[in-house]
Amino acid sequence: AQKVTQAQTEISVVEKEDVTLDCVYETRDTTYYLFWYKQPPSGELVFLIRRNSFDEQNEISGRYSWNFQKSTSSFNFTITASQVVDSAVYFCALRDDYKLSFGAGTTVTVRA
Amino acid sequence: DVKVTQSSRYLVKRTGEKVFLECVQDMDHENMFWYRQDPGLGLRLIYFSYDVKMKEKGDIPEGYSVSREKKERFSLILESASTNQTSMYLCASSPPGTSSYEQYFGPGTRLTVT
Numbered sequence: 001a002q003k004v005t006q007a008q009t010e011i012s013v014v015e016k017e018d019v020t021l022d023c024v025y026e027t028r029d030t031t032y033y034l035f036w037y038k039q040p041p042s043g044e045l046v047f048l049i050r051r052n053s054f055d056e057q058n059e060i061s062g063r064y065s066w067n068f069q070k071s072t073s074s075f076n077f078t079i080t081a082s083q084v085v086d087s088a089v090y091f092c093a094l095r096d097d098y099k100l101s102f103g104a105g106t107t108v109t110v111r112a
Numbered sequence: 113d114v115k116v117t118q119s120s121r122y123l124v125k126r127t128g129e130k131v132f133l134e135c136v137q138d139m140d141h142e143n144m145f146w147y148r149q150d151p152g153l154g155l156r157l158i159y160f161s162y163d164v165k166m167k168e169k170g171d172i173p174e175g176y177s178v179s180r181e182k183k184e185r186f187s188l189i190l191e192s193a194s195t196n197q198t199s200m201y202l203c204a205s206s207p208p209g210t211s212s213y214e215q216y217f218g219p220g221t222r223l224t225v226t
Contacts, residue, residue, distance in 0.1 A: 004154075006154075009152070035214060037217075042219065043121075043200070043219050043220040043222075044217055044218065044219045044220065045202065045204075045217035046217075047214040047215075047216070050214055091154060091155065099157055099160070099170065100145075100155075100157070100215060102147075102154035102155040102156075103154050104152050104153060104154040105154050
């Protein structure tokens with residue numbers, strides 16, 4: 001069985017604040033893939049990052065960074081110096097074979 | 113760029129109607145998926161297809177069926193729509209083979225069943 005937990009339902013910040021989104025997963029597989037997607041108000045999910053279970057290096061892409069810790073089964077996502085355009089629902093997902101298992105999502109609201 | 117399109121952004125149907133949701137992708141992807149998205153539940157997989165005429169049940173297939181007659185098109189069918197099928201429906205596609213590939217999503221269809 002697989003499970004992805006995003007404990008934070010909603011986060012509201014003021015522009016330029018940092019925001020961290022938590023993601024905890026459960027799997028019995030030794031090989032798996034983790035993803036983050038962004039869903040802006042337009043509705044279309046946008047792929048942000050993929051990480052495989054053998055690569056525990058943290059990654060930074062512009063204002064986005066990801067912290068993968070296999071020991072705690074977590075794959076957290078930080079937005080640095082948030083902007084209004086970052087307002088969206090963010091989903092963490094775990095993939096085995098063909099299927100993605102999604103967390104419930106975290107709604108991020110960035111106020112100007 | 114991968115393009116996944118869905119036939120309608122918004123749809124309103126009556127209870128008991130047969131509903132067709134269409135999805136088309138233009139990247140020659142083997143794998144296609146149908147999800148429904150509900151608040152607090154994230155996305156849940158309804159059905160997926162890894163080849164033409166092939167289909168597999170996802171986590172919540174009850175009340176739904178699918179059709180894949182051509183590689184680029186994957187249809188979701190609600191045989192007799194019910195109010196508890198009011199939801200956002202998302203289609204996705206991905207290349208074949210390994211599970212490392214991300215899925216590409218369409219814009220979604222918000223279905224209301226009255």
